[in-house]
Amino acid sequence: MIIGVPKEIKNREFRVSMTPSGVAELISRKHQVLVQRDAGLGSGFSNEAYTAAGASVIDHAEAIYAQADLIIKVKEPLPSEYSLIKEGQIVFTYFHFASSEELTKAMIERKAICIAYETIQKADHSLPILTPMSEVAGRMSIQIAAHYLEKGNGGSGKLMGGVPGVKPARVLILGGGVVGTQAAKMAAGLGAEVVLMDINLSRLRYLADVLPANVTCLYPTKSLIGEYLLQTDVLVGAVLIPGGKAPVLASRSMIESMPKGSVVIDVAVDQGGCIETCKPTSHEHPIFLVKDVIHYCVPNIPGAVPATSTNALTNASLPYLLQLADKGWKDACKQSGEIQKGLSIVKGKVVDAMLAKTFQLSLQDITESLDE
Numbered sequence: 001m002i003i004g005v006p007k008e009i010k011n012r013e014f015r016v017s018m019t020p021s022g023v024a025e026l027i028s029r030k031h032q033v034l035v036q037r038d039a040g041l042g043s044g045f046s047n048e049a050y051t052a053a054g055a056s057v058i059d060h061a062e063a064i065y066a067q068a069d070l071i072i073k074v075k076e077p078l079p080s081e082y083s084l085i086k087e088g089q090i091v092f093t094y095f096h097f098a099s100s101e102e103l104t105k106a107m108i109e110r111k112a113i114c115i116a117y118e119t120i121q122k123a124d125h126s127l128p129i130l131t132p133m134s135e136v137a138g139r140m141s142i143q144i145a146a147h148y149l150e151k152g153n154g155g156s157g158k159l160m161g162g163v164p165g166v167k168p169a170r171v172l173i174l175g176g177g178v179v180g181t182q183a184a185k186m187a188a189g190l191g192a193e194v195v196l197m198d199i200n201l202s203r204l205r206y207l208a209d210v211l212p213a214n215v216t217c218l219y220p221t222k223s224l225i226g227e228y229l230l231q232t233d234v235l236v237g238a239v240l241i242p243g244g245k246a247p248v249l250a251s252r253s254m255i256e257s258m259p260k261g262s263v264v265i266d267v268a269v270d271q272g273g274c275i276e277t278c279k280p281t282s283h284e285h286p287i288f289l290v291k292d293v294i295h296y297c298v299p300n301i302p303g304a305v306p307a308t309s310t311n312a313l314t315n316a317s318l319p320y321l322l323q324l325a326d327k328g329w330k331d332a333c334k335q336s337g338e339i340q341k342g343l344s345i346v347k348g349k350v351v352d353a354m355l356a357k358t359f360q361l362s363l364q365d366i367t368e369s370l371d372e
Ligand SMILES: NC(=O)c1ccc[n+]([C@@H]2O[C@H](COP(=O)([O-])OP(=O)(O)OC[C@H]3O[C@@H](n4cnc5c(N)ncnc54)[C@H](O)[C@@H]3O)[C@@H](O)[C@H]2O)c1
Pocket: 118, 130, 131, 133, 134, 135, 137, 174, 175, 176, 177, 178, 179, 180, 197, 198, 199, 200, 203, 220, 238, 239, 240, 241, 246, 247, 249, 266, 267, 268, 269, 270, 271, 298, 299, 300, 301, 302
């Protein structure tokens, strides 16, 4: 199979979808890999490193899309990339369809085979390709929040952990999955007073056992969230309904009740956000204010630390890419329930029930697509 690795073009996205060692693995199985010139530079991988691994380095994305059977990316295709995608081409990347009807309709129109990293799911319900980026984003959310709490950066001027004799900052985390847990560990490690809320009671029980004593695990109700926000310095949004739009857990009036100079980081913005006042921002213009509350809503947070993120992403995506490349998408999906969960759109037909529901689109039975 011919596999294409185009350069990411989203704002300040420095990750690349495949490391040279991942390329070498594909080449050893007799696949051909086309890497766009300079695609890996942001992550520390030179064009020469890709050539040494066996890839062909190609100048323009157009030539890669024109030749490749499978395009592997990091972020969702942007409008300028839509028309490059060919009918029947496999596109394997983070799509986060629920946050963009435009992208969903564009992929239906292109008649591609869209396999979403973020909905590939193991039998235990974990999301193996989302997890590493959630680990990065969860950890980063707290270092970003600490930065914006500084007075010079517009914040209230509180130190996360306080000092002996002075209270620490209060951090509220909505969602206790991968992002929420990593954020809680980082905030607790800095000495903040942390509250983590999740509707999954068995998850809460587990977290209450393993997290440090300065993390309190609570079941969220609207009134409890409202009550806590009155005295919260940092709010982290980290909920997820796989494949669906995030539920809104904090309303505009709740956010406006937060102390002046407090910071909201809605990590769930890539699935539409779980905070009413959230709208997507970029690494170039990461924040905006809502009544003196700083909002940071960057949908590709891990893109800022590509040296870590690219390696973590390839570790997770490569085993699935190898199956797709070796077997073709149909057999890979038939033989692996995990990959089948990632199948979202097949040649113009939506096969992911949650996606069809989100935009009220007709749903094609997945087995029909696999038997066609
Ligand atoms: N902005 C970024 O750069 C970035 C990077 C990585 C992940 N993300 C996003 O972060 C979000 C969280 O990802 P994750 O890997 O932690 O997901 P996860 O599935 O591990 O965790 C989500 C948690 O949300 C909880 N939840 C669901 N509905 C809830 C509700 N109504 N109230 C409270 N909790 C609720 C679930 O029980 C679960 O524990 C996703 O939208 C993901 O795409 C964003």
